[in-house]
Amino acid sequence: MLNSIPSFARLVAELAKFPGIGNKTATRLAFFLLRQPKVQAEALAEAILDLQRNTRFCSVCFHITEQDPCSLCCDTRRDETLICVVEEPQALMAIERSRSFKGHYHVLHGALSPLDGVGPEDLKITPLIKRLEQGGVQELLIATNFTVEGDATALYLAKLVQPLGIRVTRLAYGIPMGSELEYVDEATVNRAVEGRRDI
Amino acid sequence: MNPNISPAIILHHTDYGEADRIVTFLTPEHGRLKGFARAARKSRKRFGASLEPCAEVQLHWTARGSGNLVSLRDAELVDLHSGLRRDLETLTLAGYGCELADVLFDESGVGVEVFHLLQAFLNHLDTQGYSVEARLLLEIRMLSVAGYLPHLQHCADCSGPLPKGAVSFSAALDGSLCPDCDAGRATLKIDRMTLGTFGKIMQTPLTSFADFKLSPLSRKEGQLLLSDALRCYLHRPLRSLEFLNRFSPDETS
Ligand SMILES: [Zn+2]
Ligand SMILES: [Zn+2]
Numbered sequence: 049m050l051n052s053i054p055s056f057a058r059l060v061a062e063l064a065k066f067p068g069i070g071n072k073t074a075t076r077l078a079f080f081l082l083r084q085p086k087v088q089a090e091a092l093a094e095a096i097l098d099l100q101r102n103t104r105f106c107s108v109c110f111h112i113t114e115q116d117p118c119s120l121c122c123d124t125r126r127d128e129t130l131i132c133v134v135e136e137p138q139a140l141m142a143i144e145r146s147r148s149f150k151g152h153y154h155v156l157h158g159a160l161s162p163l164d165g166v167g168p169e170d171l172k173i174t175p176l177i178k179r180l181e182q183g184g185v186q187e188l189l190i191a192t193n194f195t196v197e198g199d200a201t202a203l204y205l206a207k208l209v210q211p212l213g214i215r216v217t218r219l220a221y222g223i224p225m226g227s228e229l230e231y232v233d234e235a236t237v238n239r240a241v242e243g244r245r246d247i
Numbered sequence: 248m249n250p251n252i253s254p255a256i257i258l259h260h261t262d263y264g265e266a267d268r269i270v271t272f273l274t275p276e277h278g279r280l281k282g283f284a285r286a287a288r289k290s291r292k293r294f295g296a297s298l299e300p301c302a303e304v305q306l307h308w309t310a311r312g313s314g315n316l317v318s319l320r321d322a323e324l325v326d327l328h329s330g331l332r333r334d335l336e337t338l339t340l341a342g343y344g345c346e347l348a349d350v351l352f353d354e355s356g357v358g359v360e361v362f363h364l365l366q367a368f369l370n371h372l373d374t375q376g377y378s379v380e381a382r383l384l385l386e387i388r389m390l391s392v393a394g395y396l397p398h399l400q401h402c403a404d405c406s407g408p409l410p411k412g413a414v415s416f417s418a419a420l421d422g423s424l425c426p427d428c429d430a431g432r433a434t435l436k437i438d439r440m441t442l443g444t445f446g447k448i449m450q451t452p453l454t455s456f457a458d459f460k461l462s463p464l465s466r467k468e469g470q471l472l473l474s475d476a477l478r479c480y481l482h483r484p485l486r487s488l489e490f491l492n493r494f495s496p497d498e499t500s
Contacts, residue, residue: 067265162342162490163259163300196300196338203335204494226296226327231289 056082108179110155110172112137120153127151129186133176133205135159135193139229143191146234148241151189154179159197160204166197168204176205180212187215189244193228194219206247217244250320253277255306256365258345260298262288270298270319272306273348273365278358282308282319297322301331301341301369315354330373335494337377343487344368344385350481351393360392360453367454377495379466380459386473387445388453395480397422397472400446404428414439418476435475441468 056078063074081089105111106118113119120126130151134140135158143149156171180188188209192198206216219240229237258279259271266289270282287294297304298319307321331341348365352358368385375381390396402409403421405428415424415433423442424433444465461469 160490162339162487163346164261165486165489167490196332196342199332200335200338203332203338207335226294226299228288 105155105157109153110157110175111140111153125150128184130189131176131179131185131187132189132191134191134229135198135201136230139191139193142229142232142234142237143241146237146241148238149189151187156192156201159192159195159201161197162200171201173205173208177208180209180214185214187217189241190216190218190247191229191241195226195228202247210247216247218247220245250307250309251277251317252305252307254325254362255304256345256348256362256369257298257300257302257304258349259300260284260287265289268298269316271349272304273352273358273362274306275359275362278354278361279349279352280308280317280354281315282306282317283311284319287319294319294322295324296327297324299327300345301328302326303328303366303369326370326373328369328373330376331369333376337372339487339490339494340377340382341369341372343382343485343491344372346485346487347385347389347477350483350485351389361389364388364392364453367456371456375457379470379495380461381456382491382495383445383461383466383469383473384448384456384459386477387448387469390473390476390480391449392453393480395476396449397476399423399442399449402428409439409442411439413437414442416442416472416475418472418479435471437468437472438464441465441472445469445472 059078059081060071060074063069063077064071102114103112104116106113106116106121108117108121111118111120127150131154132143132149132151133154133156134143135156137155140153140155154172154176156173158166158171160166160168160171179185188205190202190205192201202218209216220243253274253276255272255274257270257272261269263269266286268284268287270284271279272282273279284294284298287298296302303325305323305325306319308317308319311318328341331338344365348361352361364385368381371381387396397403397418398421400409401407401423402425403423405425407425409423409425413436415426415429416422416435416437417424417433420432423437441464444461
């Protein structure tokens with residue numbers, strides 16, 4: 049049936065590519081958009097294009113940003129002796145929401161996964177080491193997820209960074225094994241940052 | 248539909264969409280299966296940490312209408328094996344064990360033996376940590392359970408005795424070869440003592456890992472001969488193997 053309305057079918061197909069959205073939901077959303085005034089549709093299309101055009105990864109910490117370096121990296125009130133390493137931008141946002149951390153960040157964009165063939169060279173590890181070698185950093189707080197992949201990454205980083213004479217710590221209390229930070233509540237993340245322990 | 252309830256070891260998982268997960272697991276009775284775990288990443292109520300690779304669990308699942316993917320309903324954690332996370336070598340070796348079980352076996356037969364072998368291997372690493380011996384014991388027993396054990400202590404061609412000292416070996420030619428049968432075909436030379444050591448290992452129980460100590464020569468040659476045998480029978484290179492060779496403290500060559 050949809051084939052007879054190609055532009056409608058095309059939108060449904062594009063929407064169905066979103067995470068957690070199947071054909072049924074995509075069709076519902078397409079009908080919703082169909083009934084919107086033209087300005088609304090244009091605003092949505094613009095917003096999507098702007099996101100693509102204006103955002104990039106910060107060349108220092110690899111968080112998503114519109115200005116390079118990002119506002120977190122440029123913030124002089126933040127503690128420069130402390131860097132927190134996370135797997136994904138979502139985890140950085142989770143820690144920011146918890147308001148427990150006042151240092152700088154580094155986003156790896158993934159985690160080591162022997163069974164999926166994801167190695168150190170697939171992550172932003174070399175730029176992290178370069179940052180640390182420039183000096184000034186006293187503590188690296190590893191906030192990778194509490195999964196096998198997150199733990200493997202933490203162990204690997206600790207091995208790499210400890211010889212540089214930098215204290216390496218890991219989030220500790222309250223975060224259940226198997227957890228991804230993105231899905232952990234703020235209070236728990238806060239407690240985990242406060243109670244970080246040495247590796 | 249009545250759910251299947253069975254002990255299982257989680258071998259691997261892949262994220263599916265935003266919150267779901269596809270999990271590969273090993274059971275004693277049904278062999279290696281793949282299951283769909285809805286909302287496993289987001290909601291921790293149902294599965295918690297029980298779908299983490301290397302975890303031993305009590306798994307509940309039902310068959311799905313079509314395809315070979317089952318639906319995971321519930322999982323009770325028996326042992327997360329958190330001791331595996333003590334260092335990178337141990338964790339990588341445990342992952343390698345899981346991948347080996349994943350590629351060597353499927354839904355058919357041999358489930359019980361592989362399950363107990365992998366379970367004992369993970370329990371051992373959990374408490375004792377990495378060792379080359381644990382890796383070699385696992386490899387030779389996995390090959391044996393899969394029916395791929397090469398001939399070690401007699402000639403693979405004529406069943407005759409092997410000479411003292413260096414013996415010709417090629418997994419592609421079924422194992423050790425006497426000088427007459429070899430005729431320059433085999434690529435490896437393995438000391439007869441090493442072959443004897445691994446022959447003896449095959450007489451020990453499948454699940455015993457403690458108190459094995461091999462000589463440096465047996466460790467080195469054991470790795471050569473078992474790598475040759477595994478290369479011969481695996482239909483794809485193991486992703487965890489590159490990691491293992493990179494992060495393990497004891498190098499072969
Ligand atoms: Zn930045
Ligand atoms: Zn012969």
